[in-house]
Amino acid sequence: MLKGVSLEVGPRELMHVAGPNGAGKTTLLRVATGLLRPEQGSVAWFGQSITQVQSEYQSALAYASHETALKGDLTALENLRYMVRMKRRATLTELRGCLDRTGVAGCADLPVRVLSAGQRRRVVMARILAASAVLWLLDEPFTNLDAAGSALMSALLEEHVGGGGMALVVAHHDLKLQATQRRMELKG
Amino acid sequence: MNVGAWRAMMLIVHRDLCLSFRRPEQVLQPLVFFLIVTTLFPLGLSVQLSLLRDMAPGVLWVAALLSSLLSLDSLFKNDADDGTLEQLALSGQSLATIVIAKTVAHWLVSGAALVLVSPVVAIGLAIPVSAFATMLLGLTLGTLTLSWLGAIGAGLTVGLRRGNVLLSLIVLPLAMPLLIFGAGATDRAISGASAVGALYFLASLCVFTTTLAPFAAAAALRIALD
Numbered sequence: 263m264l265k266g267v268s269l270e271v272g273p274r275e276l277m278h279v280a281g282p283n284g285a286g287k288t289t290l291l292r293v294a295t296g297l298l299r300p301e302q303g304s305v306a307w308f309g310q311s312i313t314q315v316q317s318e319y320q321s322a323l324a325y326a327s328h329e330t331a332l333k334g335d336l337t338a339l340e341n342l343r344y345m346v347r348m349k350r351r352a353t354l355t356e357l358r359g360c361l362d363r364t365g366v367a368g369c370a371d372l373p374v375r376v377l378s379a380g381q382r383r384r385v386v387m388a389r390i391l392a393a394s395a396v397l398w399l400l401d402e403p404f405t406n407l408d409a410a411g412s413a414l415m416s417a418l419l420e421e422h423v424g425g426g427g428m429a430l431v432v433a434h435h436d437l438k439l440q441a442t443q444r445r446m447e448l449k450g
Numbered sequence: 451m452n453v454g455a456w457r458a459m460m461l462i463v464h465r466d467l468c469l470s471f472r473r474p475e476q477v478l479q480p481l482v483f484f485l486i487v488t489t490l491f492p493l494g495l496s497v498q499l500s501l502l503r504d505m506a507p508g509v510l511w512v513a514a515l516l517s518s519l520l521s522l523d524s525l526f527k528n529d530a531d532d533g534t535l536e537q538l539a540l541s542g543q544s545l546a547t548i549v550i551a552k553t554v555a556h557w558l559v560s561g562a563a564l565v566l567v568s569p570v571v572a573i574g575l576a577i578p579v580s581a582f583a584t585m586l587l588g589l590t591l592g593t594l595t596l597s598w599l600g601a602i603g604a605g606l607t608v609g610l611r612r613g614n615v616l617l618s619l620i621v622l623p624l625a626m627p628l629l630i631f632g633a634g635a636t637d638r639a640i641s642g643a644s645a646v647g648a649l650y651f652l653a654s655l656c657v658f659t660t661t662l663a664p665f666a667a668a669a670a671l672r673i674a675l676d
Contacts, residue, residue, distance in 0.1 A: 295540055297675050320542040329533025335472040336465075344465040345534075348458050348541035 263289050264300075269430075269446055271397070276419065276429040278437050281448030287432040288328070290448065291401050294430055295325050321349060324395035326403060330382050334375030338366060338385045341374055346392040360388040365414060379406035387418060398422060398429040458543045459551035466555035476521065477559045484517040484564055488571040499576050506575035507636035510585070511592070511629050513571075514564055518593055519621060521560045522600035523607075523614040525552060526671065530608045539675055545668035553601045553664070561593025577640060584639035584649065591652040592632045598656075598663035599624045605670030627655060 263286045271277045279287050292298040294305055296312045296319065305312045307319045332341045342357045361367045364384040369377055374385065383406045390398060398419075404412050416439055423429055423442070437443060453461075470477050491509045492502055529535040529552075538548050568589055569582055577585065603620040607613030635648035 295536075297536060297539060299676060317542050320540050323540065325537070325540055327533050327536060329531075329536075331533035331537040333465075333469060333532070333534070335469055340465075340468070344461055345537055345541075347461055348453060348538065348543060350453065 264293070264448075267448070268303075271428045271430055273396075273426050273428055274423055274442065276423045276431060276437075276439065276443040278443050278445045279430065279432045279448060280434060280436075280445060282434070285448035287434075287448055288401055291325075291327075291399055291430065291432050294399055295323065296320070322395055323397040323399055324390045324393040325399045325401075326386050326390055327401050328405075330386050332374045332382055332385060335373060337371050338374055338377065338388075339370040341385065342389050342392055345389055349393055349395075352392055357388075357392055360392040361385065363391060364388040364418075365411075380408055380411055383407055384411060384414075387415065391418065396427055398427065398431075400429065400431045402433055403431060404433060404435070453542070455543060455547045458541065459547055459554075462538070462548060462551035463555045463558075466552060467558065470555070470559045476524070477563060480517040480520045480560055481563055481567055483520060484513050485567065485571065487513040487516065489574060492574060492576075503576045503640060506572070506577050507633040507640065508629075509575060510568065510571060510577070510589075510636065511633040514568070514589060514593065514632075515596060515622070515625055515629060517564060518560055518596050518600070519618055521556065522597075522604055522621065523617055525556050525601060525604040526608045526674075527604070527613070530674065535608075535671070536675065539671075545671050546664040549601055549605070549664045549667040549671065553597050553667075556600075557594055557597040561590075561597055564593055565589045577636070580642075581636060581639035584645045585636045587649060588632045588635045588645075588652055591649070591656045592628045595628055595652070595656045595659045596621070596625055598659035598667075601667040602663055602670060605667040605674065608671065609674045628652065631655075 267290060269277055279290060281287050289298065293300050296305065296316065307315055307322070312319045331345070338361060339354070339357060342360065343354070346352045346357060358367060358370055361370050364387045366381050366384045366388065369381055374382060377385065403415055407415055416437070419429055419431070420439055431437065488509060491505065495502060526535060529538065539545060565586055568585065572582060572585060599621050603617045606620060607617045610616060631648045631651045635645040635652065638645040638648065
């Protein structure tokens with residue numbers, strides 16, 4: 263599906279991957295995570311193949327896919343607690359702080375199944391924030407967000423990149439960001 | 451700071467147990483199935499205690515295997531469907547670690563629960579109390595082994611829409627030695643003979659699957675994620 267695609271993301275950089283439906287944006291992102299192994303070519307993290315530094319690479323990345331990976335029977339805080347603590351030791355206060363930052367602190371103790379799609383997306387953003395990862399890999403992060411949610415998402419991306427982070431964002435529309443961003447268009 | 455494998459496993463086990471108890475019907479359905487199937491036999495057979503006692507080990511083990519199969523389909527499927535499996539795979543922990551934790555959690559809510567209710571069933575099937583220890587030990591080893599075998603089958607069928615039928619076709623033939631030696635051990639205990647040989651065989655199967663199944667299931671999940 264992906265031929266001749268090459269991209270590089272460095273600190274303080276955001277790479278926006280755009281393209282029509284079926285162009286391979288999500289596939290590219292899955293290849294970047296290491297979930298999907300390319301038939302040819304490679305993915306490198308600071309010059310080393312991610313298969314060689316898999317644990318280090320996975321510790322450094324936070325991935326948000328189409329699916330929220332949230333359990334409806336767990337509360338928003340429990341969802342964060344179980345997933346974030348798989349990667350690093352995070353206190354409940356820290357996790358609540360992340361939910362507060364994404365505007366869903368009031369939903370922290372509610373089962374995720376009662377939250378709206380937009381609120382769930384904000385919980386996912388809180389999980390990304392709580393992971394304290396250097397590299398964000400986000401697949402259509404603005405989906406289901408209202409205007410305020412989109413503005414918050416943009417602000418978080420700018421803050422992350424401005425703070426020395428890297429981001430690879432797949433979105434079919436233009437990103438309204440002030441941060442340095444490069445754009446790559448995949449053809450269908 | 452990376453989280454150790456043991457701590458990660460504890461988190462997954464705790465999470466899966468928490469999810470199971472928030473949806474108690476998922477835990478209760480296999481148990482109720484086990485109780486109903488084993489109750490149907492005494493009702494359907496003539497009232498001859500000796501006949502019932504002769505058939506009891508086979509009935510008990512077949513019902514245990516089938517009820518364990520009911521919940522195997524959801525071992526990885528729910529996590530695969532909602533994206534959790536991808537997140538777990540990117541958590542920095544090995545897939546084998548994740549498989550071990552999820553299988554242990556699955557066994558605790560299916561196999562262990564089944565072992566706990568088996569004395570009630572055994573009384574209904576006229577199994578003498580003297581055979582309970584062998585029966586409980588055999589079922590513990592058998593259900594644990596079945597969970598490991600099921601983990602491989604669940605890993606292989608996780609990407610399929612109606613994978614539960616294929617899962618049964620994969621797991622049931624592999625479970626035949628369990629049925630033969632498990633029922634044999636219970637049968638020998640009922641007749642007062644030594645069941646040590648059969649129990650040793652069940653234990654060896656349990657060790658064998660515990661050692662190798664996590665890696666086989668992890669390889670199957672890796673293919674499913676790819």
